[in-house]
Amino acid sequence: MFVSDTAYDDFMGRFSYRLALVFADFAGVSAGDRILDVGAGTGALTAELVRRAAVAAAAEPSEAFVAALHRRFPGIDAREAGAEDLPWPDAAFDGALAQLVVAFMRDAAAGVREMQRVVRPGGTVAVCMWDRDGMEMLAAVDRTRDALGDAREVTPYRTRAEIESLLPGADVELLTVEAAYSDFEDLWASLVGGVGPAGVWAASLDEERRGAARAELFRQLDEPSGPFELVGRAWAARATRA
Numbered sequence: 001m002f003v004s005d006t007a008y009d010d011f012m013g014r015f016s017y018r019l020a021l022v023f024a025d026f027a028g029v030s031a032g033d034r035i036l037d038v039g040a041g042t043g044a045l046t047a048e049l050v051r052r053a054a055v056a057a058a059a060e061p062s063e064a065f066v067a068a069l070h071r072r073f074p075g076i077d078a079r080e081a082g083a084e085d086l087p088w089p090d091a092a093f094d095g096a097l098a099q100l101v102v103a104f105m106r107d108a109a110a111g112v113r114e115m116q117r118v119v120r121p122g123g124t125v126a127v128c129m130w131d132r133d134g135m136e137m138l139a140a141v142d143r144t145r146d147a148l149g150d151a152r153e154v155t156p157y158r159t160r161a162e163i164e165s166l167l168p169g170a171d172v173e174l175l176t177v178e179a180a181y182s183d184f185e186d187l188w189a190s191l192v193g194g195v196g197p198a199g200v201w202a203a204s205l206d207e208e209r210r211g212a213a214r215a216e217l218f219r220q221l222d223e224p225s226g227p228f229e230l231v232g233r234a235w236a237a238r239a240t241r242a
């Protein structure tokens with residue numbers, strides 16, 4: 001689904017690096033904490049953990065992304081693994097965090113159980129996902145697909161109730177970030193890079209449908225004429241390991 005680390009950063013990184021900062025605050029990450037970044041991707045959250053001088057480790061099933069993590073963060077313990085089967089012993093970490101990952105897990109409940117297993121009692125398990133309507137860029141793409149009559153899958157875990165269902169009794173908050181685009185073409189180019197369900201859809205369109213999608217997305221974003229910003233809101237849940 002994800003084509004390259006630079007395409008990922010261009011499409012989602014401009015939101016996810018900022019989200020990492022507020023998500024790490026929400027999870028209470030401090031210097032010296034041993035923190036596992038689950039579904040680390042190209043390292044948006046890992047970078048924030050390293051910046052805070054936490055002892056970061058990363059699990060990521062994509063071989064290409066694990067290679068990118070090793071390049072960007074030499075010396076961190078980055079392993080090719082899915083959340084459902086984490087290759088670390090019980091209670092190895094002070095916290096396990098999954099930023100924008102639970103919707104992509106094969107079995108999110110099993111993934112969260114594994115996150116709890118590798119965290120020590122009293123440690124923190126935290127997850128977050130974009131709100132279905134509150135992530136303005138993805139919501140505009142969804143409306144574009146609907147306007148064009150293109151069927152689309154409904155990504156799970158993008159409401160408060162769904163996020164809460166993964167960690168019953170957790171503290172839940174809506175986190176907000178902003179991302180900047182130099183112009184509409186900047187956004188369009190990042191979308192047709194083919195990243196994530198929205199990008200896969202855009203990249204799959206033939207020339208005529210692509211033109212119609214571009215025009216409709218431009219309309220959905222109120223026809224920006226120069227630089228603009230979009231807001232991304234994400235539901236975050238934080239639980240203390242019993």
Ligand SMILES: C[S@@+](CC[C@H](N)C(=O)[O-])C[C@H]1O[C@@H](n2cnc3c(N)ncnc32)[C@H](O)[C@@H]1O
Pocket residue numbers: 002012016038039040041042043044045059060061062065081082083084098099100101104105106107111
């Ligand atoms: C939207 S990206 C988020 C990446 C990164 N956490 C960030 O915030 O930029 C979703 C990530 O989940 C990874 N992923 C997919 N299935 C997974 C699974 N079962 N367990 C853990 N990660 C998974 C993907 O490879 C991808 O890197």
